[in-house]
Amino acid sequence: MVFTVVVSEIKVGNNGRTMTKPSVTIYSDGGAKPNPGAGGWAALLIRNGAIEEISGREDNTTNNRMELTAAIMALQSLEEAYQIEFHTDSQYLKNGITQWMSGWVRNGWLTANKQPVQNQDLWEELHEALQDHDLKWHWVKGHATSKYNNRVDELATAARERKEASPMVIPEVKASLGTDADAQLYVYSNMDYSSKVGGWGVAVVTKESKRLYNGSEANSSDNQLVLAGCARVLEELSGLKSLVVYSDSEYLTNGMSKWLAGWMKRGWKTANGDPVKNQALWKRLYEVAQPYSIKWEHLEKFESEHGKKAYEAAKKAVEKG
DSSP: OOEEOOOOOOOOOSSSSOOOOOEEEEEEEEEESSSSEEEEEEEEEEETTEEEEEEEEEEEEOHHHHHHHHHHHHHHTOSSOOEEEEEESOHHHHHIIIIIHHHHHHTTSBOTTSOBOTTHHHHHHHHHHHTTOEEEEEEOOTTSSOHHHHHHHHHHHHHHTTOOOOOOOOOOOGGGTTTTSSEEEEEEEEEETTTTEEEEEEEEEOSSOEEEEEEEEESOOHHHHHHHHHHHHHHHOOSOOEEEEEESOHHHHHIIIIIHHHHHHTTSBOTTSOBOTTHHHHHHHHHHHTTSEEEEEEOOGGGOHHHHHHHHHHHHHHHHO
């Protein structure tokens, strides 16, 4: 059932209640050319409305070592414990942290095949740097629509080539987009991988009102959550014709604006001939979107107050389970 929530955050002091950790969003990247060869790494940290960029290089390294170094340097630059949204286009880094590291530590830094973990020195340093922080890891597609991921790629390349990157041009937040539409939807998710419970949050903004919806799903994923949340809210809306849907999920925005037509033409198969994942959810979203004229836009959650509130609603849904 979809329901409306009021989202609030309470920070408390030393009276016995827990103080909320400050938040930071991190993007990191690294690579070598050739591989192995000269390499560069970079990280971008967004906190308190400001952007900090760091980067460096090594003469003889690998892609994976540069990816690990970028993450380590970003985490070591934090002076206190943070709630971190960490974005990377490296499956090696993300999977190492979320799937493999706990087993490596239990096995004394040996793999399941009893072989020494490659790049053990950096993995151990990263493991130490992770302590005390609360992290959520996000995989993003490289060289795609995320301007921040593209920026760290640019910085890492410049560092490797001993060049100075051009200053980052920050486009205006897309808050003004869609003002001619009947409504703007901000769709975000929050997945608790330890409990395998996820939440979705959607802020619906019209000229007359602002509403928040949220819900939770067990045994789900971020991709499934944004599809389900968006479909549920579109089913609830009435009296609207034109919409702009914002999300930090390229899976949602690209899927609806770029991939869907091809999937349907091929009988719900990808360009490689594989069945489309989450097909039932895609079909449901496609059907409920038909009555509307919708523009799908990528927007990081921290770039809009409505996005922040939708994300908080998603977190709230996870807490309620």
